[in-house]
Amino acid sequence: MTDDGTEPVRRIAEGYAFDGPALELGAVLWDGVCRADAPVRVPLATLNRHGLVAGATGTGKTKTLQLMAEQLSASGVPVFLADVKGDLSGISAPGEPNDRVRERSAEVGQEWRPAGRPAEFYALGGIGTGIPVRATVTDFGPVLLAKVLDLNPTQEQSLGLVFHYADAKGLELYDLKDLRAVVAFLVSDEGKAELKTVGGLSAATAGVILRSLTAFEQQGAGGFFGEPEFDTAELLRTAPDGRGVVSVLELPAVQDRPRLFSTFLMWLLADLFQDLPEVGDADRPKLVFFFDEAHLLFTGASKAFLESITQTVRLIRSKGVGVFFVTQTPKDVPADVLAQLGSRVQHALRAYTPEDAKALTATVRTFPKSPYDLEEVLTGLGTGEAVVTVLGESGAPTPVAAVRLRAPESLMGPVDPAALETAVRASEPYGKYARAVDRESAYEKLTAAPAAPSAPAEPGRRAEPHPEPAEPERESLVAQVVGSGVFTTLARSVGTQLGREITRSLFGTSRRRR
Structure with missing residues (x-):
């Protein structure tokens, strides 16, 4: 040198x-x-x-x-x-x-x-x-969302079960209120029977996830999730x-x-x-x-x-x-x-x-x-x-x-x-x-009022007291769960079709064909 x-x-x-x-x-x-x-x-x-x-x-x-x-x-x-x-x-x-x-x-x-x-x-x-x-909640996936919510490993695994349940039942998770509605349903009196079918998810852990979601939404984070999703x-x-x-x-x-x-x-x-x-x-x-x-x-x-x-x-x-x-x-x-x-x-x-x-x-x-x-x-x-x-x-x-x-x-x-x-x-x-879109998804399905079985909704009329137009001769998802086994058959059919389209990648992000 x-x-x-x-x-x-x-x-x-x-x-x-x-x-x-x-x-x-x-x-x-x-x-x-x-x-x-x-x-x-x-x-x-x-x-x-x-x-x-x-x-x-x-x-x-x-x-x-x-x-x-x-x-x-x-x-x-x-x-x-x-x-x-x-x-x-x-x-x-x-x-x-x-x-x-x-x-x-x-x-x-x-x-x-x-x-x-x-x-x-x-x-x-x-x-x-x-x-x-x-990003839609379903495409964001449970692993990344658990990181955002600061969930521990057990809670992260439980959140993954919630996503799996929603995927199987045809409950679209577009925004945070959709996910919150699914978790709230599972811990409600009407959803207890369904909670038992989600192996490994306890009511206590579901409650923690629900509280985390609610607090997260109250912090103004709702605007980050929804449609149109960024390509x-x-x-x-x-x-x-x-x-x-x-x-x-x-x-x-x-x-x-x-x-x-x-x-x-x-x-x-x-x-x-x-x-x-x-x-x-x-x-x-x-x-x-x-x-x-x-x-x-x-x-x-x-x-x-x-x-x-x-x-x-x-x-x-x-x-x-x-x-x-x-x-x-x-x-x-x-x-x-x-x-x-x-x-x-x-x-x-x-x-x-x-x-x-x-x-x-x-x-x-x-x-x-x-x-x-x-x-x-x-x-x-x-x-x-x-x-x-x-x-x-x-x-x-x-x-x-x-x-x-x-x-x-x-x-x-x-x-x-x-x-x-x-x-x-x-x-x-x-x-x-630029403009956010809010399509029918899990929140609307789970919060819809049950249609009266003895009086089907007339075409073109609004069901009372639900403010959204009701589809003729179709009960809400909650009514199906509470009332009979019809929901099980319907959800299994929808879940089978959707399951062929939704798989989850390394981070649990959705891999649906776009």
């Missing part, structure tokens, strides 16, 4: 000299000097092998996401971004030149040109500015000019519900997994999905939940989807998931406490051997600098490189709120998802 670092810098640069298309991250840092002649890149072909973007608050993780997303879009790859802080909407607008941008681009050898990217903006349940994203194929769109659309999920309005939005992100990923065909290794991914605040997904997760995450991440790469987890330190991600993340972009870490020092040591151990003193480098990195290693085109890890990252070409900050609102309302998907 020479004193000026020429030899190690040369070796590092050779490790990032790829033949195929690649994202340009920045230039090598050695002994505090930025080496523009040693660019650091990530091959597009290996981005479906997943990755990690980590670092302490304020070290530049968000700008790294923006830098990668805009280059992916320019390469024709759609991108999904979770915008927790509300400052990624600027990806749709050209950046503003200033002295810092000019200085950074000169240091890393970047020809900086201001440019926005085609973007769509979404919001969970329509809370905030964005196209509403909803995750929207995330795979490209613009007419061939650039990938950047789908930005705006989350500032639900920052106080981290468990909810992190689990919803997992639902999006799980839904993509079950819908996409196998493609194997391609020259570029179909979608790159940035999973922000990833530690929230894993905190307090059951063993079964973690196993489902691990399996989804392992298998979704063969469907052309790359996943980048974004968090503060690698220790926030379980080891089985971390082992599948081929690319690492580690921003600065702080070591102010003994716990911080342990996290720093653990982070260093996740990197291959390198000529750097990584503990020293990681605590000394500035904003917009990171330690990087990725999978090369051969599938082998590249040399560890300290990197000064490029400046994003799009606006580094939020766009004007009025402009964002205008863009949302003018977008094509807005008309499809």
Whole structure:
């Protein structure tokens, strides 16, 4: 090794000299000097092998996401971004030149040109500015819903039995009031006989689930579940000019519900997994999905939940989807998931406490051997600098490189709120998802008043006192349960037909043909 670092810098640069298309991250840092002649890149072909973007608050993780997303879009790859802080909407607008941008681009050898990217903006349940994203309760599934409701493993298993019962009996679970109606029915006097048929579900546990659902709904969470359900194929769109659309999920309005939005992100990923065909290794991914605040997904997760995450991440790469987890330190991600993340972009870490020092040591151990003193480098990195290693085109890890990252070409900050609102309302998907729909489902069936057997409802007349039009010569579901065995025969018939269409995937999400 020479004193000026020429030899190690040369070796590092050779490790990032790829033949195929690649994202340009920045230039090598050695002994505090930025080496523009040693660019650091990530091959597009290996981005479906997943990755990690980590670092302490304020070290530049968000700008790294923006830098990668805009280059992916320019390469024709759609991108999904979770915008927790509300400052990624600027990806749709050209950046503003200033002295810092000019200085950074000169240091890393970047020809900086201001440019926005085609973007769509979404919001969970329509809370905030964005196209509403909803899921039906049945498609969301019992495992993810149990995570949102903070149920223990026993309660989670019991919730799964409730879903199984609803599937078998033809009780559609579109929104939370549907699920609440089914659980309330099972613990009611009329439903006790049915509760006995749901093996392993006790009245006490059903009561706990019901109270959790009621409290959850009272917190305003009802708007996240219902119809029209978001079709995750929207995330795979490209613009007419061939650039990938950047789908930005705006989350500032639900920052106080981290468990909810992190689990919803997992639902999006799980839904993509079950819908996409196998493609194997391609020259570029179909979608790159940035999973922000990833530690929230894993905190307090059951063993079964973690196993489902691990399996989804392992298998979704063969469907052309790359996943980048974004968090503060690698220790926030379980080891089985971390082992599948081929690319690492580690921003600065702080070591102010003994716990911080342990996290720093653990982070260093996740990197291959390198000529750097990584503990020293990681605590000394500035904003917009990171330690990087990725999978090369051969599938082998590249040399560890300290990197000064490029400046994003799009606006580094939020766009004007009025402009964002205008863009949302003018977008094509807005008309499809803006208005919520409430079809007949479990709630309506279970709360319908029984029709009088001696006086069938006349066609065209409303049954009293139920305000909804009654179908001629058809009793409500509750009446059938209470009155006779007709319900058993009907439900068995409906359940048999529905059972052929509904199976549940790794997270218990619905796999009905859409």
